[in-house]
Amino acid sequence: MKVHLWGELGFYGPDRQSRFEVRLDGELPLVEAIRLLGVPEADVAVLGLNGEVVRLSEPSLTVSDGDRLDLFPATSGG
Amino acid sequence: MGYGSNGTILRVDLSRGTAAVETFDESFYRRYPGGKALAAYHLLREMPAGADPLGPENVLVLATGLLTGAPLSTATRFNAIARSPLTGAFGESEAGGYWGPELKMAGLDAIILTGRSPEPVYLWVKDGVAEIRDARALWGQDPPTVQAAIKEAVGEKNARVLQIGRAGENLVPYAMLMNELRHYNGRTGMGAVMGSKNVRAIAVKGSRKYLELAHDAAALGEIGKRLSKTVTEHPQSWDLRTKGTPGLTDGLNAAGILPTRNFRQGSFEQVDKIGWEAYEAIRSGTRTCYACAVRCKPEMAFVGRYTVTDIYDGPEYEAVAGLGSNCAIFDLELVARANELCNELGLDVISTAGTVAFVMECVEHGLLGPADLHGVDLRFGNGEAVLEALPLIAEREGIGELLALGSRRIAEQVGGESISFAMQVKGLEMAMHEPRGKVGVALGYATNEAGADHLVGFHDGVFVNPESVSFKGAAGIGITEPAGPLDLGATKVRNWYTGERWNSAEKVLGLCFFGPAPRSFIQVDDVVGAVRAATGWDVTVDELLEMGERAVNLARLFNVREGFSRRDDRLPDRLHEPLEGGPLTGTSIDRAAFEAAVTRLFELKGWDPATGAPTPGRLRSLGLDWADGAAAGGAAVGSAAVGGAPGGADGGAVDWAVDGAGPRGAARPLEAE
Numbered sequence: 001m002k003v004h005l006w007g008e009l010g011f012y013g014p015d016r017q018s019r020f021e022v023r024l025d026g027e028l029p030l031v032e033a034i035r036l037l038g039v040p041e042a043d044v045a046v047l048g049l050n051g052e053v054v055r056l057s058e059p060s061l062t063v064s065d066g067d068r069l070d071l072f073p074a075t076s077g078g
Numbered sequence: 079m080g081y082g083s084n085g086t087i088l089r090v091d092l093s094r095g096t097a098a099v100e101t102f103d104e105s106f107y108r109r110y111p112g113g114k115a116l117a118a119y120h121l122l123r124e125m126p127a128g129a130d131p132l133g134p135e136n137v138l139v140l141a142t143g144l145l146t147g148a149p150l151s152t153a154t155r156f157n158a159i160a161r162s163p164l165t166g167a168f169g170e171s172e173a174g175g176y177w178g179p180e181l182k183m184a185g186l187d188a189i190i191l192t193g194r195s196p197e198p199v200y201l202w203v204k205d206g207v208a209e210i211r212d213a214r215a216l217w218g219q220d221p222p223t224v225q226a227a228i229k230e231a232v233g234e235k236n237a238r239v240l241q242i243g244r245a246g247e248n249l250v251p252y253a254m255l256m257n258e259l260r261h262y263n264g265r266t267g268m269g270a271v272m273g274s275k276n277v278r279a280i281a282v283k284g285s286r287k288y289l290e291l292a293h294d295a296a297a298l299g300e301i302g303k304r305l306s307k308t309v310t311e312h313p314q315s316w317d318l319r320t321k322g323t324p325g326l327t328d329g330l331n332a333a334g335i336l337p338t339r340n341f342r343q344g345s346f347e348q349v350d351k352i353g354w355e356a357y358e359a360i361r362s363g364t365r366t367c368y369a370c371a372v373r374c375k376p377e378m379a380f381v382g383r384y385t386v387t388d389i390y391d392g393p394e395y396e397a398v399a400g401l402g403s404n405c406a407i408f409d410l411e412l413v414a415r416a417n418e419l420c421n422e423l424g425l426d427v428i429s430t431a432g433t434v435a436f437v438m439e440c441v442e443h444g445l446l447g448p449a450d451l452h453g454v455d456l457r458f459g460n461g462e463a464v465l466e467a468l469p470l471i472a473e474r475e476g477i478g479e480l481l482a483l484g485s486r487r488i489a490e491q492v493g494g495e496s497i498s499f500a501m502q503v504k505g506l507e508m509a510m511h512e513p514r515g516k517v518g519v520a521l522g523y524a525t526n527e528a529g530a531d532h533l534v535g536f537h538d539g540v541f542v543n544p545e546s547v548s549f550k551g552a553a554g555i556g557i558t559e560p561a562g563p564l565d566l567g568a569t570k571v572r573n574w575y576t577g578e579r580w581n582s583a584e585k586v587l588g589l590c591f592f593g594p595a596p597r598s599f600i601q602v603d604d605v606v607g608a609v610r611a612a613t614g615w616d617v618t619v620d621e622l623l624e625m626g627e628r629a630v631n632l633a634r635l636f637n638v639r640e641g642f643s644r645r646d647d648r649l650p651d652r653l654h655e656p657l658e659g660g661p662l663t664g665t666s667i668d669r670a671a672f673e674a675a676v677t678r679l680f681e682l683k684g685w686d687p688a689t690g691a692p693t694p695g696r697l698r699s700l701g702l703d704w705a706d707g708a709a710a711g712g713a714a715v716g717s718a719a720v721g722g723a724p725g726g727a728d729g730g731a732v733d734w735a736v737d738g739a740g741p742r743g744a745a746r747p748l749e750a751e
Contacts, residue, residue, distance in 0.1 A: 006329050006354070008317035008547075016316070042545030043313070046332045053332060053661050072329035073317075074539025074548070074563075 002068040005039060009073050012039045023065060030054070030061040033069065045074035080291040082144050082612030083107050087120075088186050088208055090201060092275050093134055093193030097201075097208040099186070108615060109701055111625060112187060113143035114170065114585040117159035118632035120190055121168075122705060127639050131163035131267075132249055132274040134194035140181070140240070140280070141188035143588015147179035147288040147368070150302040150608055151309060152593025152600070154179060154367040157585060158268040163251040164429065164484050165505035167642055168527040168633040171254070171268050174367035174590055175261025180238040182291075183284030195276035200241075202232050203282045213278040217247060220422060221259055222389055224279055234283045241279035242269040243424020244472040249273055250482045252429035252507075253472075256421065260365060260375065260391040264426040266506060266528050293614030301608050305600055306371040312599035313547055318374040318592050321354060322364065323395035328353040330399075334661035335515035337508075338403040339458055340435040341501050341652055344512050345660030348408035352398050356410050362388055372592055372599075378414045386414045390421035399510035400431030405438060406458040416464050423472035429484060430471065432507030434464055436485040436500050445492050452476035498651035503530035504642070511537065513649075514657050514665050516563045518574045520672065521679060525647045525690075527633035533591050536577035538563040538570070540596045551595030554602025555580045555619060564665070566675040575682045582626030627683075628700045631692050634685070635705050644690035647676060 001024050003013075010018030022037070030049070034041055034056070047054050048070035054061055063069055081104050090097045110119045117139035129135035138160040145153040156178030162169025181189070185206035198213040211231070216224045225239045238258055245253035246269030253269030254262050263269075289295035309315045317325060327349065330336040334344040350356060360380055366373040379388040393401070397417040401407060420427040438458045440446040454470075454477045456463045470478030480488060485507055489500040501508045506529025513520035516538035523530040540548040544560050557577070561570040577596075584594060587609065594600045602619055609617050637646075649667065656664045677687040684696030697706050 006332075007321070007325050008313040010320070011313035011316045016320075040545070040547070042543040042549075043547055045539055045542070046329065048332055053334075070332065072332045074542060074546070075326045075329045075333075075537070 007073045027062040046072040087188040092195040111144040115629035117141035131161040138191040146588030147182035151371045152590035155588045158263040160271040162266040164267040168636045169266035170528040171263035171265040173263040175257045177238045177240045177257035179368040183286045200279040237281045237283040245424040246273035252426045254426045294611045298611035309371040315599035322374045322376040324357040326395045335512035340439045343659030346403035351408040352402040384415035393417035407461040412461040419468045429507040548596045571678045579623040579626040583622045
């Protein structure tokens with residue numbers, strides 16, 4: 001799965017990398033995937049799954065290898 | 079031991095060609111410690127009511143913050159404050175860089191410019207000694223030439239130069255000030271005010287160190303050192319350091335709040351062409367301000383379809399969105415060139431881009447035609463036309479004469495429904511933050527005394543999730559309850575009010591928006607600790623919030639005196655209409671809910687909800703009783719008593735019978751020249 005941690009969420013990427021790939025075995029609920037990535041859920045404001053904005057609260061959403069996941073923080077001006 | 083300030087300001091009367099240094103005591107500084115508070119105090123007291131913003135009666139105050147120049151990341155800012163030629167209201171803009179710290183090290187906390195020089199001049203200030211010099215040969219020259227010529231003429235290659243560009247010389251009402259070419263007081267036309275006084279530049283050089291002014295230099299130095307090591311250990315400052323503001327573009331687009339086509343839409347179909355990955359591919363480096371480890375300033379230098387140098391800053395996010403998505407231009411190289419042109423010409427990129435986008439929409443609606451545009455095909459997406467128009471704005475020629483008016487005045491000329499999509503408040507073009515997706519920002523846009531600025535409080539995302547890094551950072555200023563980004567209820571208003579006071583305190587202290595929590599890494603306790611170490615005062619966070627609130631009230635009093643009231647605290651109609659594109663399609667700001675929120679905000683502030691004026695009780699509690707009369711009558715107290723013989727050899731005594739704090743100062747003669 002291709003992951004892009006935008007803005008300050010890149011802080012939580014491996015070696016502070018914002019863009020990287022992770023290998024997933026099978027399907028994983030989206031919430032679990034974010035926990036696996038080590039990104040604090042509280043700091044994720046917007047999610048993109050394969051280019052579409054999705055809600056973290058949708059329990060049916062899953063990710064698997066081949067997906068692209070974009071996580072955006074709540075940006076606060078500047 | 080000091081209290082973090084020099085206790086001195088330089089007053090320059092350009093009509094008389096005189097300059098003198100005035101002193102103020104510590105009790106005065108505890109009430110008006112610097113920056114916005116110090117500058118607003120002098121503007122309110124000294125500018126006669128109803129003064130022409132571009133006339134000699136306007137007063138331009140350049141004031142460092144209390145901590146400006148301290149060896150503390152982000153303590154770099156100074157405020158430029160005067161009556162705005164763009165809005166007629168309180169004009170205000172801050173900049174970082176190097177000029178503010180240098181002024182502090184030159185033994186001055188502020189410079190006050192009054193009058194108008196008969197010929198172009200520049201000011202040379204070295205260690206508290208000021209000289210007015212001939213600038214006729216510099217008028218009309220580009221900023222790098224002016225900067226180099228002044229540094230050579232004064233024999234100080236490390237002098238720091240604050241200057242205007244062609245736009246300021248030609249009194250474009252949204253002309254900016256720039257220091258060291260890369261740092262800008264962009265908003266509200268402070269460059270035009272300096273230009274109206276025939277001042278092209280102010281060069282400063284000092285030999286003091288901030289720590290010499292501090293009460294406890296060792297403690298302050300320790301805080302600064304510790305913080306500089308933690309910049310990369312905090313997600314928000316890490317982000318600012320690695321990406322800077324251009325890293326914002328994609329997230330705002332994904333959230334549906336990237337201003338697009340004059341704020342008609344909230345996302346841009348070709349965002350990838352102006353987003354972070356495109357930016358990173360051509361970013362050539364990053365720079366910083368004085369002693370700041372955040373290092374957030376991006377720059378570009380490339381030779382391609384356009385040649386762009388790294389002489390100036392950016393483009394920052396505001397330029398990327400303003401000249402990119404909001405003008406429907408999906409060409410980052412062109413945006414970079416347009417940004418460079420704005421900087422070279424001395425134009426505020428936000429107001430420039432906002433005005434251009436507004437005219438593009440007028441063209442789309444057939445409200446402006448070829449005859450109005452003087453042959454420049456200024457329609458959405460036509461970047462080449464933007465490049466053609468920008469120099470004409472600075473020269474006020476052809477289409478530039480129209481564009482130089484700014485969006486509100488153009489709407490007044492064009493008529494029809496155009497005012498409903500002139501995206502401005504009080505005449506100041508909105509910054510590139512779409513408030514329909516973060517309604518607290520709308521409260522700031524509507525009620526801020528200077529107009530629609532985005533750096534007057536903390537954006538809603540900060541206060542949404544109590545477990546988030548930013549929310550935890552806000553605990554120190556007393557924010558404990560979350561509120562959603564579209565919520566306009568009591569909690570949101572209370573959070574906004576607290577955030578606004580803290581933001582204003584930053585402007586009083588000279589700290590950048592990208593320093594303290596909740597926007598960044600310096601926790602509230604460390605801000606309080608730094609102020610205590612610098613001053614020796616037993617300040618609390620509540621006193622800092624009150625300092626911020628006092629500054630806001632001074633600005634509001636200025637507006638009241640100039641005839642502004644609650645009716646001017648209103649949003650452009652478009653924000654009450656549905657967004658047309660992106661994830662927030664259909665979202666609008668409910669008028670009744672918004673007005674109720676403004677009423678609630680004014681009640682919290684102790685302002686009359688009907689008029690927006692501070693109540694006598696609130697003024698008393700802030701120690702601003704004296705200002706009640708100034709607001710009503712516009713008496714200019716103590717403004718013209720300084721001066722003396724040409725060259726300032728005789729400063730004369732000044733009795734500053736000021737406010738309830740009882741500070742008294744005395745002018746002393748200029749030390750030389």
